[in-house]
Each structure stands twice: as C-alpha cells, then as structure tokens.
Amino acid sequence: MGLGLIGGSLALSLKSAEYKVIGITRNKETIDSALKTNAIDKGFTELSSEALLDVDVLFIATPLSQIISDIKKIGSFVNKEIIVSDVGSTKSDICIFAKKNLPQNVIFIGGHPMAGTEKSGFTFSTQNLFKDHAWVLTPLDESTKNRNAVALLKKIIISAGAIPVISSYERHDQAVALISHLPLLVSLGLCQMARKRDQNEIANLTAILASSGFRDMTRIGGGNPQLNFDLISSNISQLSLILPKFCNEVENILKLVKENPETLKKAFNEISKWQNDLYDKNGKNTLLNI
Amino acid sequence: MGLGLIGGSLALSLKSAEYKVIGITRNKETIDSALKTNAIDKGFTELSSEALLDVDVLFIATPLSQIISDIKKIGSFVNKEIIVSDVGSTKSDICIFAKKNLPQNVIFIGGHPMAGTEKSGFTFSTQNLFKDHAWVLTPLDESTKNRNAVALLKKIIISAGAIPVISSYERHDQAVALISHLPLLVSLGLCQMARKRDQNEIANLTAILASSGFRDMTRIGGGNPQLNFDLISSNISQLSLILPKFCNEVENILKLVKENPETLKKAFNEISKWQNDLYDKNGKNTLLNI
Incomplete structure (x- = not known):
C-alpha cells in the first residue's frame, strides 16, 4: 500500500x-x-x-x-x-x-x-x-x-x-531520536544560525566561507521540508527529552576547554575512535555485518 | 615556515x-x-x-x-x-x-x-x-x-x-564560528550523545541504526582529536556567545511543532531553499564564483 x-x-x-x-x-x-x-x-x-x-x-x-x-x-x-x-x-x-x-x-x-x-x-x-x-x-x-x-x-x-x-517501539524511538531526529534538528538549527547572520551584520561572509564541512552538516536540514517536518514532529516527545541533554553536553565541552583541557582531549580521542570504528572505509556501518 | x-x-x-x-x-x-x-x-x-x-x-x-x-x-x-x-x-x-x-x-x-x-x-x-x-x-x-x-x-x-x-579579524572569527566551529562542536556533541546511550540502556541499537545521515553529521567530530581541540579552543569566546543562541534556535523549532506548525513548515521551506542554493550539484559553494 x-x-x-x-x-x-x-x-x-x-x-x-x-x-x-x-x-x-x-x-x-x-x-x-x-x-x-x-x-x-x-x-x-x-x-x-x-x-x-x-x-x-x-x-x-x-x-x-x-x-x-x-x-x-x-x-x-x-x-x-x-x-x-x-x-x-x-x-x-x-x-x-x-x-x-x-x-x-x-x-x-x-x-x-x-x-x-x-x-x-x-x-x-x-x-x-x-x-x-x-x-x-x-x-x-x-x-x-x-x-x-x-x-x-x-x-x-x-x-x-x-x-x-x-x-520494542519505545527503544526504537529513543534510538532514532539520537541517530536521526536530533541530527536533523541540529542540522536545521545550523542552517537557521548561518542564514540569519547571513542576512545582517556579517553580510555574506558566512555563506562565502561555508565549505564541505558545513555542507555535510546541513545536507539533511536542506532536505524535503515536508518530510523534515513530519520527522521532527513524529518524535517530539523523545526530542524534547534529549535536547536539553544535548545542550548540556556541548556546553560542557566549552567549559572543559578552560577547566580541564586534558579530560577534553581524552574525550575527543575517544569520540574520534568511536566514530571511525563505526564506519568502514566505504562509509558503511560496521556493526551491521555482525 | x-x-x-x-x-x-x-x-x-x-x-x-x-x-x-x-x-x-x-x-x-x-x-x-x-x-x-x-x-x-x-x-x-x-x-x-x-x-x-x-x-x-x-x-x-x-x-x-x-x-x-x-x-x-x-x-x-x-x-x-x-x-x-x-x-x-x-x-x-x-x-x-x-x-x-x-x-x-x-x-x-x-x-x-x-x-x-x-x-x-x-x-x-x-x-x-x-x-x-x-x-x-x-x-x-x-x-x-x-x-x-x-x-x-x-x-x-x-x-x-x-x-x-x-x-576584519573579528568578522572572520564570527563567520567561522558559525560555519566551522559551531558545526564541529555540534558534531562532537552528537557523538557524545549516541556514544553514551550506546553504552547503556539502549544497548547497541543506536550504533546499529546509524547510517549515512548520522555518518555525515559526525564526520568532522570524528576527525583529528588534537586539531578538533585546537579549533574549539581557539574560538572559545565566539562559541560561548553563539551556543546559547543555537540552543534557543533548536528549542524554538520544537516549540513551533505544537504552537505554530505552519510557521515552522514555512521556515523549513526557506532553510531547504537556502541550503540547496548555497551549493551546486557538485557540492561547490555557489557564492565563490561571483
């Protein structure tokens, strides 16, 4: 159907x-x-x-x-x-x-x-x-x-x-909130931030300097608007639960820069290893082969 | 040198x-x-x-x-x-x-x-x-x-x-905070969120379901740890200024889902158009050709 x-x-x-x-x-x-x-x-x-x-x-x-x-x-x-x-x-x-x-x-x-x-x-x-x-x-x-x-x-x-x-459906929705809907929300937020500044005090500088890193981080936000709306709104309760945690997480990174750079460097090492282990050199999720 | x-x-x-x-x-x-x-x-x-x-x-x-x-x-x-x-x-x-x-x-x-x-x-x-x-x-x-x-x-x-x-150097740092360092910070935050959940209550489900969207959103966070630390710490004052604005922006998206879905759909349309106009079909920034 x-x-x-x-x-x-x-x-x-x-x-x-x-x-x-x-x-x-x-x-x-x-x-x-x-x-x-x-x-x-x-x-x-x-x-x-x-x-x-x-x-x-x-x-x-x-x-x-x-x-x-x-x-x-x-x-x-x-x-x-x-x-x-x-x-x-x-x-x-x-x-x-x-x-x-x-x-x-x-x-x-x-x-x-x-x-x-x-x-x-x-x-x-x-x-x-x-x-x-x-x-x-x-x-x-x-x-x-x-x-x-x-x-x-x-x-x-x-x-x-x-x-x-x-x-279970609950676990599924918790997991996709983290790996699909939060990334989408964040991607949309990055677009909003750059787009708004773009329209005023830093003129077109943001847009001119945006290269491949920014492109990859905003690709999903730039996707089909109706689908994006459906995805965000379909999992709103999970998103509302994890967004404050996410904001704390990134605020904590900034705090550690001054207060405990060594802990932060260690975390960045672990993040890098985790992310690189998750995908093979063709970009395929390695856990799916198990 | x-x-x-x-x-x-x-x-x-x-x-x-x-x-x-x-x-x-x-x-x-x-x-x-x-x-x-x-x-x-x-x-x-x-x-x-x-x-x-x-x-x-x-x-x-x-x-x-x-x-x-x-x-x-x-x-x-x-x-x-x-x-x-x-x-x-x-x-x-x-x-x-x-x-x-x-x-x-x-x-x-x-x-x-x-x-x-x-x-x-x-x-x-x-x-x-x-x-x-x-x-x-x-x-x-x-x-x-x-x-x-x-x-x-x-x-x-x-x-x-x-x-x-x-x-000017001030404008440059404001612009790169938006198109480079905030995206990096956010990418690191997404890794932390999924990685931590991954270790506990939703077991490996997050990691197994992570596909190309998540991969693209975490690619820069998974880059060289020392470089990531240098980038985040080099622009800490701009990042501290814009991070609360970013968190407000994404919270506002969630709020609008319930309160004003039509405004949000319009915003998603504008975001999609803006992001798609910024890059040509080869992924090259279109403004750089002007």
Whole structure:
C-alpha cells in the first residue's frame, strides 16, 4: 500500500525474489508504471476487501503523517487473518494506535527500513534500496502469533536485501531520536544560525566561507521540508527529552576547554575512535555485518 | 615556515607558479623530501636571520597552537621590511598579538585558507589543495603599507589557485564560528550523545541504526582529536556567545511543532531553499564564483 520510493522499491525487490505483489495506490498512472516495470502483479486504486482478498502480508508505505489513518481503514476491510506492517520512521504512536484499534484478526508488527534517498516517488524506486540496510521490526508483544508473524516478516525483509533488527517501539524511538531526529534538528538549527547572520551584520561572509564541512552538516536540514517536518514532529516527545541533554553536553565541552583541557582531549580521542570504528572505509556501518 | 599539508601544498603551488620558495621546518627529512619533489628551492631547519635573508613574504604554516610563539620569534630575526602572514583558522588572538608585538618593519596580515583534508603532513601535500577555495586575509588596518601588502598577498594567493576574501579579524572569527566551529562542536556533541546511550540502556541499537545521515553529521567530530581541540579552543569566546543562541534556535523549532506548525513548515521551506542554493550539484559553494 503506497508505491512511492519505499513501497515501489519494496515491490521491485520482492517481485525479483518471486513473491506475488499487489500494489494499492490512489494514482492510476503509478499503477500503470508499476505494472509496466514488473514491480507488481496486480494494482488497485483504493483499499478494499477485493484488493486485500489474496493478501497475506500488507505493508503500509504511505507518508508518515498518513499511516495512522490508513491503519484505521484496514480493520473494516479484512475478515481473515492478515499480517500488517508499516515503514514509518517513528514507531510509538503508530504501534500504540494499532494495538488499541485493530481487530484480533490483524497481526500488526511495526517496521522501519533504515533506507531512503533525497528523492521520492515511484520513478526513483530501485530493487537495491534496502540492500545491507537495517530494517527494524517492533512486535507489540511476545505472543506466539506475533513471533510467527515476525519470523515471516524477517524472511520477506531478508529477501528484499535488508538486515532485520528486532526492538520494542519505545527503544526504537529513543534510538532514532539520537541517530536521526536530533541530527536533523541540529542540522536545521545550523542552517537557521548561518542564514540569519547571513542576512545582517556579517553580510555574506558566512555563506562565502561555508565549505564541505558545513555542507555535510546541513545536507539533511536542506532536505524535503515536508518530510523534515513530519520527522521532527513524529518524535517530539523523545526530542524534547534529549535536547536539553544535548545542550548540556556541548556546553560542557566549552567549559572543559578552560577547566580541564586534558579530560577534553581524552574525550575527543575517544569520540574520534568511536566514530571511525563505526564506519568502514566505504562509509558503511560496521556493526551491521555482525 | 612549516611544511605540513598547508605549507607543503602552498610551496608546491607557488613553485609551479614560478615563485622562488624557501622552506623552514625543524624536520630535516621533510626538507629533503620537499627539495626532491621540487616544492622548495632551499630549506632551513630553523628560523634565523640567514633563512629570512632573501624572503619578501613569510607564511607561517605551523600548527594553530604554535603560531603566536612563532610570531614572537620573527621580530628578532628581520631588519628589512617583510610581509608576514599565517594560515591559522582563527584570527583575533593572532592578529591582536602581532599588532602589539611585531616591530614596524614587519607588515603582518592574518590569513586563513579554507582548505584542508583529514590528512596531515608534507606527504599529503598537493598543488591543487587551494584551487577554487576561499582564502581570507585580515589586514590590521587601512594604512597604505597594509593595502600594498594585501595586494601582493592577493596576487600570490591567486597564483596558488585560491579566491581571496578580505575581512576584519573579528568578522572572520564570527563567520567561522558559525560555519566551522559551531558545526564541529555540534558534531562532537552528537557523538557524545549516541556514544553514551550506546553504552547503556539502549544497548547497541543506536550504533546499529546509524547510517549515512548520522555518518555525515559526525564526520568532522570524528576527525583529528588534537586539531578538533585546537579549533574549539581557539574560538572559545565566539562559541560561548553563539551556543546559547543555537540552543534557543533548536528549542524554538520544537516549540513551533505544537504552537505554530505552519510557521515552522514555512521556515523549513526557506532553510531547504537556502541550503540547496548555497551549493551546486557538485557540492561547490555557489557564492565563490561571483
């Protein structure tokens, strides 16, 4: 459900792994393209009992802000047992809503593929989007039904080239706050600071001097504005918790420059080692190979 | 003076522009390599009246933490008029020290080439290091002597492939605080946050999920620890001024998510446009071509 970059790429990779794929998206032209490029076997322009008739596993790959309302609809269209997962980049709100609102016959397991590009839409879909990327699954509890569903989802995700990682939705949201949403927030903040000064007392000097370091630190802030808004707002409670800690952390660095430079140098050494160990020379996360 | 990455690359590029280049560095082996690769015409292992005899323009390309003590020595070795510049990445402390301590016959113009790599040392020197990069010059005042010296330095810098940018030292330090030192501080802070959580309650989940966005945001923090310490500590007063403003800026983004999402979406649009306009598709600063 949803044939954008994520949904389209998932369809392409599952088709090539010989799964039968049904695509559901409002846009008729997207369905035609998807049929033409052999990304799907069959397409529907809306969610219906007919569309879900032969579906064992349904992935919701619509925009983050739309996932909850899509989950709401699903219950009314299925009578048989079905596994439903999603690809939203925060999991708590979605999982808690699914837990409360879906009927017994729908087994919901939250999901988050850690893949994507600045591009969006089916046109940019690629069979290799998930290759060697983590795909988090957040089961609602430890029931046998959920465990079986996770096993099946793992199999499908591995077929798509991804590396499954199992987590609770709370832990997932804490982790992505640190490695995805806080960095985005900070990137947006750096843009604001330079942009505002740029407009006044130090004229264009900031902008002229901005080179590759600044470019890399502001790349994610300069991404799709709607997506940036959805990401920040989806994890607002975790962000509100960790932002003061982050500000303390950086203030502490400045304090140590004068008060205890040796401790700070030691910390910078550890940071450097940690960051360099985390990525191999091709920029790939080294822990994902374990 | 100093034949590391910056000094060595400057020597190489000036030699190829047919300047006569004298290299001064403690390490005899570096002088031998520099002579062998035709980076210098002549080399000295220490600063002396003899070494400076034929020198019209002296660039101090020693580590940031050493520049002030090198400026101190220069005065005692020169009797004739000489232009002295440096390549330190913050300018206020250096320029104020030079103004107070150098004799009349030394014309000091602070400098900062906005170029470099993670690598250091003469071995990594390259003739093209400065090509199309900004090189800031910070004259001490508007005197004719300084204006002539700036004109000559501009000519030399252009020969090395760089684009000269003239600024006061105060403005330079305000600008680099925003586009270089604040981003570095923030990058170090992001590493600390993820690294600390990594060690406790969310186990390795943060580290496993860290992909290209996090990698880019922590790349500069993971750089050379001693250089990172020198950069942060060299511009501590500007950083102390702007850090609270930065923390307010990011707190304000979180506040607007709930209170005024439309204003925030508009700001994210403007940020995205600003950031994308600042760099061309090859990642080059577009303002530098003007």
